[in-house]
Amino acid sequence: MNQKMKKNLLTTISIALLAITAGLSSCNDFLSVVPKGQKIPTTLADFDALLRDEYGNQRTNVTQAILLLNDKFESASNLSYYQLYSANYNWDENADRIAFNHSDEGTYYNGYAAISTSNLIIEHAAEATEASEADKAQLIAQAKILRATNYFVLANYYADTYEEVSAASKLSVPLITSADIDAPYVQVSIKELYDFMLKDIEEAIPNLRPAGATILHANLGAAYALSARIHLQMGHFDKALSAANEALKQNDKLYDWTQFYTQYKTQIEQVNVYTNAPSPMGYDYVENYNFRHGVSIYRSNESNIRTDRATRFEPGDAKFASRWKIRTVGADTYYKSITNGFFNYGGLTTTEVYLIKAECLARQGDVTGAMNILNTVRKKRILPTVYADLTAATKQDAIRLINRTKGNELILSITPFADRRRLNKEEDYAQTLSKTENGKNLSLSPASHMWTMPFPQGAIKNHGNGSIQQNVSK
Known part of the structure; x- marks a missing residue:
């Protein structure tokens, strides 16, 4: 050598x-x-x-x-x-x-x-x-x-x-x-x-x-999925759509979280029990193009979620209910992580690609097609007793609904942050974040240097x- x-x-x-x-x-x-x-x-x-x-x-x-x-x-x-x-x-x-x-x-x-x-x-x-x-x-x-x-x-x-x-x-x-x-x-x-x-x-x-x-190891689907992600970030919607379609040719599977919830329902709903089910989001998750860990490979639980953040998940979201449960410890109330194992925070998945495709269709004016893609994902997430198709009258409404789901689906990864940054540059989608913390009303402007x-x-x-x-x- x-x-x-x-x-x-x-x-x-x-x-x-x-x-x-x-x-x-x-x-x-x-x-x-x-x-x-x-x-x-x-x-x-x-x-x-x-x-x-x-x-x-x-x-x-x-x-x-x-x-x-x-x-x-x-x-x-x-x-x-x-x-x-x-x-x-x-x-x-x-x-x-x-x-x-x-x-x-x-x-x-x-x-x-x-x-x-x-x-x-x-x-x-x-x-x-x-x-x-x-x-x-x-x-x-x-x-x-x-x-x-x-x-x-x-x-x-x-x-x-x-x-x-x-x-x-x-x-x-x-x-x-x-x-x-x-x-x-x-x-x-x-x-x-x-x-x-x-x-x-x-x-x-x-x-x-x-x-x-x-x-x-990245495969062909991962390469096309990454291309779709990057082109979307650049606002190249035609190219992002083309890459998304190529990725979905390689893998278009979606995991059925409603079945997972049904399988582990008794454990998930058990009072005062906060470690229940194995994470399906590991190496063999059917949605994976490739897999990468988050902060550490040694962490076996997800981060806990704020109560106000939890309200932004849809009612009946089986994926959310399977992963977090409300808990109070002392003065703190939050949603505690309840699955154990590995979580694909850094890799690429079919859900992300489906939702990239949905946004690109909406950007092209195909609102019906965009909502069909969004609902394809939601049917694997929202419990049948609650589920109803979402509709949108305009492309703006469609894009907001798509990115609401995307932010929930890919929470704790880089994607919601990257999406919010690009959407903040568009008047139709810019959003001021707000919350109340220790009695103080706080906000973050879409134009903030932060x-x-x-x-x-x-x-x-x-x-x-x-x-x-x-x-x-x-």
């Missing part, structure tokens, strides 16, 4: 361990933190093991986005201890979140760790032994989907949402395409980053297969071979 290859691998491992080595942030350059005794990959199986590393590369931490949306219940003790949590959760527009963001670095470093692994595979898997050319090309393609997935999260977290009129002039996040130690990089424009993600997907598709080795998260201080101070400019004032 050549020296450059060794340096590449060590960089990948170093970045993956940044969260663990946070105490070393006083070093001049975080990329100089190099662990010892690591194996150098030579076979395709070695490279594959890097990609499927669940803790390092297959998780998506979007904690602050979920807090800003108020899509989870946060304890008073956490809000008191973590200033950044409190600022986002309570929509404190005067808070200096840049100063507070000195430890909440998981989104940034987890994302770039997976990108570094992807870069290593893309650069060197073609040299791997014990594999066919087709298998090597497939793994490289899967690494490109992983890279694009992580760039989508980073772009929709640390930079403004995509708008055609300003995408070429506003900065996004650092674009790193090499796993070399001290590889130079540029903080590119929003347009450049979106173009790069789409290029990765376009190059990957010819080498992907209908199924990967595991559900952690919809863009500040880069962590570690990234700004120890920026490696490039420079990073904050995309938000505070």
Whole structure:
């Protein structure tokens, strides 16, 4: 193995361990933190093991986005201890979140760790032994989907949402395409980053297969689903619809949550019992195109939900009722998570693609078609005793109903946050969030600077071979 290859691998491992080595942030350059005794990959199986590393590369931490949306219940003790949590959760527009963001670095470093692994595979898997050319090309393609997935999260977290009129002039996040130690990089424009993600997907598709080795490996459906997500975010509705249709050709299954609720109804409704049923949203969830964890692979429960957030689920929503139950502990009342297992927060699913297709149809004026798609999803969610088809008189009404369901379906993932950011840019769909907290009426404007998260201080101070400019004032 050549020296450059060794340096590449060590960089990948170093970045993956940044969260663990946070105490070393006083070093001049975080990329100089190099662990010892690591194996150098030579076979395709070695490279594959890097990609499927669940803790390092297959998780998506979007904690602050979920807090800003108020899509989870946060304890008073956490809000008191973590200033950044409190600022986002309570929509404190005067808070200096840049100063507070000195430890909440998981989104940034987890994302770039997976990108570094992807870069290593893309650069060197073609040299791997014990594999066919087709298998090597497939793994490289899967690494490109992983890279694009992580760039989508980073772009929709640390930079403004995509708008055609300003995408070429506003900065996004650092674009790193090499796993070399001290590889130079540029903080590119929003347009450049979106173009790069789409290029990765376009190059990957010819080498992907209908199924990967595991559900952690992107397949053809995952590539089309990611393309649909990115084009929707860009407002390219025709292209998003085309990609959604291609994804649904690969997998169009929907899980029947009404049957799940019926199966576990006695346990779910048992008084004072809050751990009942196994999560069906794990590796073998029929809706999966691919699977990625949320904050951690070791967490076996979902986050708890605020009582006011729970009211935005439809009556009779079996998926909601199967996952959360109201509970009071001391002064706190919230909806407690009641399923155990794994949850696909970072991957792509058929539900998301169905709802992308529905919105695109509505945007084209096919309101009836859009509502038919929406109701196709709802029939697998709303209990038959409550269910009734939803109708819409206008495309605006249809899009609001579609995104209400989508926000509920994909809660605790990056998608509701990304959707709310893009919809806030349109007068018909912009929304002011409001709540009452400790007797105070609070609100968050759709135009607030808080919809863009500040880069962590570690990234700004120890920026490696490039420079990073904050995309938000505070």
